[in-house]
Amino acid sequence: MAKRFKVVFDRERCKGCELCKSFCPKQIIEMDTQVNAKGYCPAKITEQAQCIGCQSCATVCPDCAIEIYQLEEGEA
Amino acid sequence: MKPVFTVTKGMLPVSTSYCPGCTHGVAHRIIMETLDEMGLLGKTLGVAPIGCSVVAHQFMNVDMCEAAHGRAPAVASGIRRVHPEKVVFTYQGDGDLASIGMGEIVHAAARGEKFSTFFINNGIYGMTGGQMAPTTLIGQRSTTSVDGRTREQAGMPLRICELLATLDGPAYIERVSLDSPAHIRAAKKAVRKAFEYQLAGKGFTFVELLSTCPTNWGLTPYEAMKRMGSEVAAYYPLGVYKDTGKEDK
Amino acid sequence: MSDKVLMKGNEAFAEAVIRGGVRFYFGYPITPQSEIPEFMSRELPKRGGKFLQAESELGAINMAYGCGAAGGNGFISSSSPGIALMQEGMSFLCGAEVPVTLLNVSRGGPGIGSIQPGQADYNQVTRGGGNGDYRIPVFAPASIQEAVDILYEAPSIADKYRNPVMVLADGLMGQMMEPVVLPEPKHAYTSEEIPTAKPWAISGSEKGERSVVKSLRLQPEVLEAHVEHLYEKYAEMEKELERVECVDLEDAEVVFVAFGTMARLAREAMELLAAQGIKAGMIRPISLWPYPYKAFDRISDKTKVVISVELSMGQMLQDINLGVKGRVPVKLIHRVGGMLPTSLEVVEKTKKILEEVR
Numbered sequence: 001m002a003k004r005f006k007v008v009f010d011r012e013r014c015k016g017c018e019l020c021k022s023f024c025p026k027q028i029i030e031m032d033t034q035v036n037a038k039g040y041c042p043a044k045i046t047e048q049a050q051c052i053g054c055q056s057c058a059t060v061c062p063d064c065a066i067e068i069y070q071l072e073e074g075e076a
Numbered sequence: 077m078k079p080v081f082t083v084t085k086g087m088l089p090v091s092t093s094y095c096p097g098c099t100h101g102v103a104h105r106i107i108m109e110t111l112d113e114m115g116l117l118g119k120t121l122g123v124a125p126i127g128c129s130v131v132a133h134q135f136m137n138v139d140m141c142e143a144a145h146g147r148a149p150a151v152a153s154g155i156r157r158v159h160p161e162k163v164v165f166t167y168q169g170d171g172d173l174a175s176i177g178m179g180e181i182v183h184a185a186a187r188g189e190k191f192s193t194f195f196i197n198n199g200i201y202g203m204t205g206g207q208m209a210p211t212t213l214i215g216q217r218s219t220t221s222v223d224g225r226t227r228e229q230a231g232m233p234l235r236i237c238e239l240l241a242t243l244d245g246p247a248y249i250e251r252v253s254l255d256s257p258a259h260i261r262a263a264k265k266a267v268r269k270a271f272e273y274q275l276a277g278k279g280f281t282f283v284e285l286l287s288t289c290p291t292n293w294g295l296t297p298y299e300a301m302k303r304m305g306s307e308v309a310a311y312y313p314l315g316v317y318k319d320t321g322k323e324d325k
Numbered sequence: 326m327s328d329k330v331l332m333k334g335n336e337a338f339a340e341a342v343i344r345g346g347v348r349f350y351f352g353y354p355i356t357p358q359s360e361i362p363e364f365m366s367r368e369l370p371k372r373g374g375k376f377l378q379a380e381s382e383l384g385a386i387n388m389a390y391g392c393g394a395a396g397g398n399g400f401i402s403s404s405s406p407g408i409a410l411m412q413e414g415m416s417f418l419c420g421a422e423v424p425v426t427l428l429n430v431s432r433g434g435p436g437i438g439s440i441q442p443g444q445a446d447y448n449q450v451t452r453g454g455g456n457g458d459y460r461i462p463v464f465a466p467a468s469i470q471e472a473v474d475i476l477y478e479a480p481s482i483a484d485k486y487r488n489p490v491m492v493l494a495d496g497l498m499g500q501m502m503e504p505v506v507l508p509e510p511k512h513a514y515t516s517e518e519i520p521t522a523k524p525w526a527i528s529g530s531e532k533g534e535r536s537v538v539k540s541l542r543l544q545p546e547v548l549e550a551h552v553e554h555l556y557e558k559y560a561e562m563e564k565e566l567e568r569v570e571c572v573d574l575e576d577a578e579v580v581f582v583a584f585g586t587m588a589r590l591a592r593e594a595m596e597l598l599a600a601q602g603i604k605a606g607m608i609r610p611i612s613l614w615p616y617p618y619k620a621f622d623r624i625s626d627k628t629k630v631v632i633s634v635e636l637s638m639g640q641m642l643q644d645i646n647l648g649v650k651g652r653v654p655v656k657l658i659h660r661v662g663g664m665l666p667t668s669l670e671v672v673e674k675t676k677k678i679l680e681e682v683r
Contacts, residue, residue, distance in 0.1 A: 006077060017097030017290075022298040023257055040096065056257040058081040060301075062101025063092060068081040075077060118531030121395065124539075133537045139527035141394040141538035144417050147387035150379065154391025154399065155527070157349050157375040159516050162529040180387070183380035 004071040005053040007045045013065040016040035020057035020066060026050045029057060086112040088137050093128075097297020099254040099287040100129055103167075103196055106264040108136055111163070114271060120163040121155050123148040125172040128202045132167050146177020149184035152191045163274060164191035170211040171201045174234050181240070188245035188279035192270040195236060198287040199308065206292030210234045213311055218292070233311065237284050241317035247279035249318040253286040255305035259314075269321075278320060286312055329506050334469050335360035335430065335499040337507075338402070338492075339368070341476035342426055344510040347400040348374035351388040353381055353407060356440040357496040358430035361402040373513070382407040386414030393423035394538040396519035396526030398480045402428040404496070405446050406437060409454060415489055416455025419555065420540030422525075424483035427461075427491040428476065430499040433663045441663020442496035444585060447640035450493055451614045458552050460559045462486075462566050463613040465493045465584040469503040471611070477508045482566065486558055487525070493613065495636065497586045497665075562615060569617035570609040576627050577606030579675055582645050583634040584610050591634045593668035598675060605675070610644075621648030628653055630682045634671060635659045654682050 007029075014036065020043050021029040028050045031041040043065070045051065051068075058066040083089075086108025094100045111117050117138055124132040126145035133140035143151040148166035156164050173181050173195050181193065200218055201207040208218040208225055211233050215224040225233075237251045248270060252263035263285055270281035286308055288300035295303060316322075332340070339350075339361045350365040366376045379385035385401055392399035403411065408429045418425055431446040433439035450463045462482065466472035472494055483490040514522050520530035527536045542548035570588075573595070574580060581591040588609040595605040606628075608620050624631065631649055633641050639657040649655050658674045660666045666674075 005080065013091050015091075015096035017297040019097055019297050019301070022301075038091070053080055054257075055081045059257040059260050060102065062094065062096075062098055062105075064083040064087050064101070064105055066081070067079070067083060069077040070080050071077060119529045121527050121529045123391070130541055131543075133539065137535065139529050139536045141391070141527050142417075142421065142541055143390070144387060144413055147383065147390075147414075150384040150387035151391035151394070153377065153384075154349070154351065154388035154393075154397070155395040156391075157377060157388075158392050158395040158397035158519070159528060161516070179380055180384055183384065 005051040006069045008067045009043055010065040011036050011042045013063050014042035019060045023056045023060050084109045084112040086117050086137050092135050095291045097290045102254050103285050107267055110267045116163050123152045123166040125168040127169040127172050146172050149180040153189050166193045170197045170209045174210045174236050185240045185280050186243050186245040192274050192281040195284040196287045197284055198289040200289050200292045202289045237317040245280050246318050247320045248273045248281040250316045251284040251314050255301045329504045331504050333502050336364050337469050337473050337505050338476055339364040341473040342400045345477040345480045346511045346513045347398045347480050348513045349392045349397045349399040350376050351379050351385040353379050353385050355404045355407045357499050358402050358404050382410035386411040389425045393425045396523040400426045405431045405434050412454035416457050418489045419459035421538050422487040424487050425489045426479040426483055429493050431495050439663040443636050445637035461489050461491050463491045465613050467588040470505045473505050495585050567615040567617050568611035569620045573606040574623050577604050578629050579605045580628050580631045581607045581634050587634045594671035597672045616644045618648040630654050632656045
């Protein structure tokens with residue numbers, strides 16, 4: 001069974017720079033239309049199941065707004 | 077759930093003051109991640125410069141002090157005399173290091189001071205609003221070179237790694253770039269090597285990190301990354317300019 | 326009790342700060358104080374300290390800033406143009422509350438001036454050339470023994486207030502030899518002791534709360550509160566650090582005001598005047614900031630004139646006038662450019678001034 005990942009965005013730390021979105025090889029990151037407290041449209045993941053855990057998004061994120069977890073079997 | 081990528085405790089849980097997409101945040105993070113992974117966070121003393129990152133001490137979770145513009149290498153030399161067993165680094169931009177602080181960095185490097193300098197080169201004065209830096213490329217527009225820098229008017233941009241590599245003091249000099257996930261990972265390896273050499277007492281270590289300033293370059297963060305990887309890296313070639321560890325082998 | 330030894334001023338100064346707890350020296354060669362870095366380069370390594378010759382005075386003051394921020398007791402010596410280059414650093418040291426001991430063996434100016442003794446740094450050291458609201462205590466000893474005693478104490482004063490402390494000695498003091506009694510060496514903090522002794526210092530010691538040493542305060546209300554805090558410290562310093570010697574003020578017809586080597590000369594002139602039946606007294610400010618304004622209240626009704634004897638164009642007159650408050654005329658006897666008045670010259674000029682004011 002393929003490894004599954006969960007990408008967690010910190011909405012309030014995100015400044016909406018879109019670097020994660022631009023560098024995502026699966027193109028599964030989008031910007032929210034709802035702004036955060038700072039007035040930025042934060043990033044969010046659209047299709048969690050498609051994530052391959054490459055960490056490109058978290059690596060280019062200048063704001064420590066992304067964490068990635070590997071899901072265990074049975075976890076959603 | 078098994079953590080694969082989590083935020084280092086080396087970064088304080090606050091939002092940085094940097095513009096969206098500015099790679100200062102990436103540079104901060106990989107330095108702090110490295111110290112965290114090496115178990116050095118509590119043993120490190122950092123020196124912040126003047127420029128956008130004058131407030132680096134609000135984000136980096138280590139003992140820190142500010143330095144006057146360009147003087148971080150002198151300040152770090154003083155710190156090093158008091159705490160010979162600790163890890164010391166300076167974090168400096170290109171206006172700070174390559175212009176007003178050229179004297180201090182050259183002499184600290186020549187003395188082989190046992191600290192590490194992380195040189196953030198984005199080719200512009202960010203905090204003061206986008207003026208020409210000593211590293212601004214020919215043709216690049218800034219608020220003090222509105223039609224683009226010319227050789228006739230402002231001379232040529234400085235290549236600091238190449239310049240410092242002529243000295244016998246430094247143990248390790250590398251230029252890296254923060255323009256892609258792969259290059260950021262490579263940059264982090266360079267940061268680690270700098271700290272490892274410092275711990276081994278090899279001498280002065282210097283990592284230049286090519287960085288973006290989307291706001292003052294007038295580009296989106298992604299466009300700025302692309303420009304850095306092509307146009308900027310063409311004038312400032314990535315690579316190792318000095319490695320005494322290699323020479324030892 | 327230590328024995329009396331004959332020492333050259335500059336070397337005695339250096340020995341005194343080492344005994345006062347200094348273990349780190351940063352400096353750049355400049356006449357007339359170059360014996361100090363030479364002495365430090367020989368002595369400090371033997372005494373568990375470190376000597377570092379800086380690339381410039383800018384480098385030196387910022388090395389001392391790093392040293393002080395890290396909890397070390399640092400010392401810098403220089404001379405007038407070098408001190409001018411350090412003014413930015415002094416503002417930073419005060420703003421970030423970093424202790425360091427400074428010695429200015431002053432010479433003539435402006436510009437590169439001369440290498441002969443001068444006192445024209447008065448405004449530079451008491452008013453300061455750096456930006457912002459700050460103050461630095463300045464002591465101007467008149468003998469090598471007094472300089473030794475003050476330099477021995479200076480690192481502790483700097484630590485107590487977390488502020489730079491300056492000693493001003495002119496080139497004469499640096500170059501002359503006098504017998505001195507050296508005080509017993511004080512304990513100097515080791516790097517292991519710093520986190521406990523100076524918990525505010527950056528030490529990378531995992532002592533719990535992280536330390537940050539800084540002068541930047543971007544929010545106006547925060548900076549205002551910080552400057553108010555600094556001025557509370559300066560008010561304490563004004564109370565505790567003021568030092569002055571008053572000589573024969575009671576029935577003096579003329580009162581000299583002089584500091585450093587000029588006070589020695591004024592003293593000689595007093596004796597010569599006394600032999601001619603003219604009673605003279607002296608106020609000798611030892612601390613130039615805080616300035617001993619109150620000492621001028623002790624000038625008697627018999628005093629007809631106050632005369633500043635200075636190696637400058639009268640930079641101290643402003644402070645003297647603040648002390649005298651217009652009660653008697655204030656006059657000046659001065660030489661500059663490295664020229665020194667003789668005591669006879671002071672006597673003759675004093676008599677002329679007395680004729681004018683009588």
